[in-house]
Amino acid sequence: MDPIYRALAEIVGEEYVSDQPEELFTYSKDLGTSEPIQPDYVAAPKTAEQVSRIVRMANQKKVPVVPLGGGISLAGLALPLRGGITLDLKRMDGIIELNEKSRYIVVEAGISHGKLTSYLHRHAPHLMHSEPGAPPAATIGGNVVIHGQGDLAHPYGFNSDMINGMEVVLPTGEICRFGSCAIGSGWYTLHPLPDLGLFLGWSGSTGILTKISLRLFPCKKIREMDIFVVEDEELVPDILYELTHAGMAEDLVAWSQEIPPYGNRLHHININITGDSREEMEFKRHLMFDIRLARYIQDGVGGIAAVSQDIERPQISKSADWKKGGGFEYVGSIMPVSAYPECYRRGMEISIRHHIPYTILGRVIGSAHGMMFSYSYAFNRADPETVRQAREALHETDHMVLEIGGTIWKPAVYGQQLVMERMDPNTLQLMKKVKTLLDPNNIMNPGNWEVN
Amino acid sequence: MSLAEYKYQDIIHRCFRCGYCKFPTDWDDVTNCPAYARYRLESYSTGGRLWLIRAWLTGEIQWSQHLAEIVYSCAACKNCVEKCPLSFHNDIVNMIIAAKNEMVELGLLPAPVKKFLQNIQLHGNPYGLPAKRRKAWMDGLNIESYHGQEYLYYVGCEGAYDTRAQLAARAVATLLLKTGISFGALGNDEACDGNEVEMLGEDGLVELVAEKNIKNFQKLGIKKIITLSPHAYNAFKNIYPRFGGEFKVFHYTQVLQDLLDRIKQDGQSAQGAKVTYHDPCFLGRWNSEYEAPRTLLKATGFQLIEMPRNKRGALCCGGGGGNFVTDFLGGSEESPARIRVREAHATGATILAVACPNCLTMLEDAVKVEGLEEELMVKDIAEILIESKQ
Numbered sequence: 038m039d040p041i042y043r044a045l046a047e048i049v050g051e052e053y054v055s056d057q058p059e060e061l062f063t064y065s066k067d068l069g070t071s072e073p074i075q076p077d078y079v080a081a082p083k084t085a086e087q088v089s090r091i092v093r094m095a096n097q098k099k100v101p102v103v104p105l106g107g108g109i110s111l112a113g114l115a116l117p118l119r120g121g122i123t124l125d126l127k128r129m130d131g132i133i134e135l136n137e138k139s140r141y142i143v144v145e146a147g148i149s150h151g152k153l154t155s156y157l158h159r160h161a162p163h164l165m166h167s168e169p170g171a172p173p174a175a176t177i178g179g180n181v182v183i184h185g186q187g188d189l190a191h192p193y194g195f196n197s198d199m200i201n202g203m204e205v206v207l208p209t210g211e212i213c214r215f216g217s218c219a220i221g222s223g224w225y226t227l228h229p230l231p232d233l234g235l236f237l238g239w240s241g242s243t244g245i246l247t248k249i250s251l252r253l254f255p256c257k258k259i260r261e262m263d264i265f266v267v268e269d270e271e272l273v274p275d276i277l278y279e280l281t282h283a284g285m286a287e288d289l290v291a292w293s294q295e296i297p298p299y300g301n302r303l304h305h306i307n308i309n310i311t312g313d314s315r316e317e318m319e320f321k322r323h324l325m326f327d328i329r330l331a332r333y334i335q336d337g338v339g340g341i342a343a344v345s346q347d348i349e350r351p352q353i354s355k356s357a358d359w360k361k362g363g364g365f366e367y368v369g370s371i372m373p374v375s376a377y378p379e380c381y382r383r384g385m386e387i388s389i390r391h392h393i394p395y396t397i398l399g400r401v402i403g404s405a406h407g408m409m410f411s412y413s414y415a416f417n418r419a420d421p422e423t424v425r426q427a428r429e430a431l432h433e434t435d436h437m438v439l440e441i442g443g444t445i446w447k448p449a450v451y452g453q454q455l456v457m458e459r460m461d462p463n464t465l466q467l468m469k470k471v472k473t474l475l476d477p478n479n480i481m482n483p484g485n486w487e488v489n
Numbered sequence: 490m491s492l493a494e495y496k497y498q499d500i501i502h503r504c505f506r507c508g509y510c511k512f513p514t515d516w517d518d519v520t521n522c523p524a525y526a527r528y529r530l531e532s533y534s535t536g537g538r539l540w541l542i543r544a545w546l547t548g549e550i551q552w553s554q555h556l557a558e559i560v561y562s563c564a565a566c567k568n569c570v571e572k573c574p575l576s577f578h579n580d581i582v583n584m585i586i587a588a589k590n591e592m593v594e595l596g597l598l599p600a601p602v603k604k605f606l607q608n609i610q611l612h613g614n615p616y617g618l619p620a621k622r623r624k625a626w627m628d629g630l631n632i633e634s635y636h637g638q639e640y641l642y643y644v645g646c647e648g649a650y651d652t653r654a655q656l657a658a659r660a661v662a663t664l665l666l667k668t669g670i671s672f673g674a675l676g677n678d679e680a681c682d683g684n685e686v687e688m689l690g691e692d693g694l695v696e697l698v699a700e701k702n703i704k705n706f707q708k709l710g711i712k713k714i715i716t717l718s719p720h721a722y723n724a725f726k727n728i729y730p731r732f733g734g735e736f737k738v739f740h741y742t743q744v745l746q747d748l749l750d751r752i753k754q755d756g757q758s759a760q761g762a763k764v765t766y767h768d769p770c771f772l773g774r775w776n777s778e779y780e781a782p783r784t785l786l787k788a789t790g791f792q793l794i795e796m797p798r799n800k801r802g803a804l805c806c807g808g809g810g811g812n813f814v815t816d817f818l819g820g821s822e823e824s825p826a827r828i829r830v831r832e833a834h835a836t837g838a839t840i841l842a843v844a845c846p847n848c849l850t851m852l853e854d855a856v857k858v859e860g861l862e863e864e865l866m867v868k869d870i871a872e873i874l875i876e877s878k879q
């Protein structure tokens with residue numbers, strides 16, 4: 038029997054390892070436009086110790102290891118670019134500690150956002166974490182590793198800014214802890230110890246997160262979504278500036294899209310407001326609409342499109358089916374909010390050029406410190422021509438994002454190369470040194486963030 | 490039929506594989522797809538299965554025993570149908586059944602499935618037991634043969650042959666007798682309802698079984714049927730009309746809920762004892778009946794505690810789609826039945842109530858394997874009704 042297979046089976050149990058064509062096929066595919074690439078093995082470990090043993094074995098055999106969470110980054114980030122072992126981490130989905138008064142929760146990294154939300158709803162309904170608009174199968178580990186953002190991005194920033202502590206299996210197999218947990222204290226802060234910054238943003242190429250302490254935030258009883266709409270894209274940055282000055286919203290998302298028709302060429306700003314009482318809600322609405330946005334309404338350039346809508350779990354997956362084709366991928370970019378008008382116009386131009394209905398969406402991060410601006414391109418999975426078109430549109434968008442002064446979020450390998458081409462040479466060399474130091478055999482998700 | 494004629498050619502590529510299908514209604518966990526819960530590899534999730542089926546259709550992968558087992562590990566529980574946000578969601582299980590149709594056509598079946606279907610063909614039941622032993626469940630009960638009564642009481646294969654399910658079949662019959670309604674049973678003349686045959690993709694055999702039963706029912710003048718099993722209920726209600734068989738079909742809980750005053754028992758007082766209820770997929774998600782069983786349980790005086798995953802979000806016992814015999818989901822601590830009894834146990838209930846002979850046997854076996862016999866009893870609602878004082 039193949040020694041690597043045998044070793045994996047011994048570590049995780051025969052049931053949770055496969056080298057069969059069916060699993061290799063399944064794990065060769067990403068949801069987006071990436072070409073399939075097969076791993077040689079798939080294994081689903083249950084503990085950090087198992088992960089560590091696998092990584093040590095992989096170093097001996099010089100075989101790549103690719104961590105996989107929900108596998109829904111869309112950018113092919115968990116495809117085994119050099120083959121090797123795909124590690125499906127979703128069996129590592131335990132909840133280790135909920136500390137209500139200190140507002141944090143320690144979880145295993147493979148837990149899904151859906152499960153965490155449900156757990157909090159049941160056990161600590163006055164607390165919440167920042168849930169991305171991704172399908173609920175997205176994992177906490179996979180999300181922070183790529184600097185995801187969720188529905189608390191406006192008040193609290195990137196999800197990766199909400200970490201109080203981490204446990205990581207290094208590419209050489211050691212299990213390391215970071216933050217107060219590293220000195221045996223609770224998992225309540227990542228600071229003020231020396232900042233290593235070695236794992237977030239690296240797409241799993243510098244280590245495998247196995248435990249994460251996440252900050253929790255107040256979850257208010259009453260929650261609603263209001264929508265403000267304008268026709269002139271130039272007004273969007275001003276409006277967001279006003280809204281973030283008021284600081285009353287929990288989430289701010291501006292979007293415009295061709296389908297459904299009411300979204301076409303109009304700019305909707307979804308404003309989530311929450312409160313514990315009617316008075317609190319009223320006060321927040323008053324501050325935003327009567328004070329901050331009144332002049333747009335009076336000038337006849339903006340209007341309230343909806344009030345008191347239920348906040349429902351976003352079902353962005355539906356956009357995959359606009360071409361009845363089961364596929365879409367987006368370029369996410371981190372942009373200054375002031376770039377909204379140009380982002381919109383340039384994004385729409387690309388969509389039109391590639392015959393794809395345009396979908397543009399920007400989520401405010403912090404007090405308008407930035408915006409995650411996404412350009413989505415639907416395709417028909419059964420029609421290679423549409424996949425090719427979408428891929429071209431994505432690549433064109435990657436270039437455009439950098440051209441207009443943005444950075445690409447969770448770039449696919451193509452975008453990573455573009456980013457690294459522009460990167461400060463000293464920074465680039467430091468990246469290389471860090472990677473070589475941590476991963477001397479280059480086994481950890483190789484091909485991602487690879488400095489030549 | 491060749492693979493090119495696969496019925497859902499036009500939509501199978503539309504699965505985005507986003508994973509909503511793994512969750513229950515309250516997003517409690519990714520383990521509400523029984524096959525995914527058991528194996529925890531993407532290939533066994535609904536999305537993985539659909540992508541594999543498509544790859545088989547397009548020739549990207551070849552048929553293999555393993556592929557067939559992945560396809561047949563689908564318990565047809567419809568959790569995916571419930572959760573998928575895309576517009577074709579109602580067809581998801583149909584897409585999987587259609588792939589099974591193809592495998593049947595090509596004669597490419599895993600051995601346990603082949604055996605299951607052969608047994609139905611030869612003996613009229615999946616166990617391969619003689620048809621003349623079918624009426625064993627009625628022994629000692631004063632049940633009339635069907636001869637024009639208002640209702641036919643149909644027990645189905647599990648109720649007729651499985652020694653544990655026979656007790657449930659008898660409990661239901663005892664209660665029906667108590668209600669005084671006019672009913673009869675078919676005894677050895679009863680034959681498999683064909684629900685699982687449909688789920689296993691053997692279209693030809695479904696037709697044969699359904700037509701034979703319909704002919705028999707019509708000859709006997711049967712208009713109303715009470716079933717023990719939600720699987721039979723589903724077959725008569727949703728499959729038989731395709732073949733011209735229109736009957737008024739009831740699950741026994743639906744009949745009894747209206748006749749509660751006639752079945753008052755003098756059994757033990759429940760005294761606040763706790764019971765939890767496991768929704769069978771073919772009563773719940775397939776036929777939206779969530780209340781009748783609960784109405785009966787509430788009438789027993791037991792305290793009904795819901796498991797976190799209930800009603801539309803219930804976790805399947807893993808016995809559907811023929812798996813109670815073919816057993817592609819068994820043999821592990823993470824077998825859905827074992828997960829389910831642990832979940833039931835965690836509620837603090839001492840009784841796990843079921844309304845399906847299939848769930849009854851699956852979950853009772855799981856209780857034994859989990860070593861919970863002292864703490865949790867699996868009982869059919871009819872058995873609970875008989876034992877309790879209302």
Ligand SMILES: Cc1cc2nc3c(=O)[nH]c(=O)nc-3n(C[C@H](O)[C@H](O)[C@H](O)COP(=O)(O)OP(=O)(O)OC[C@H]3O[C@@H](n4cnc5c(N)ncnc54)[C@H](O)[C@@H]3O)c2cc1C
Pocket residue numbers: 103104105106107108109110111114115126146147169170171172174175176177178179180181182183184185186187239240241242244245246247352353354482507
């Ligand atoms: C419809 C849709 C909407 C989306 N909306 C959002 C959104 O609003 N906000 C947002 O942030 N994202 C969004 N996404 C993008 C993406 O789905 C999420 O960021 C998701 O959280 C990624 O997590 P995952 O578990 O699927 O990661 P994967 O795709 O499995 O992995 C992502 C990367 O992290 C690595 N990795 C995974 N787990 C670990 C680990 N434990 N340790 C180290 N490396 C690891 C992988 O190797 C890979 O490089 C969306 C995606 C879709 C399809």
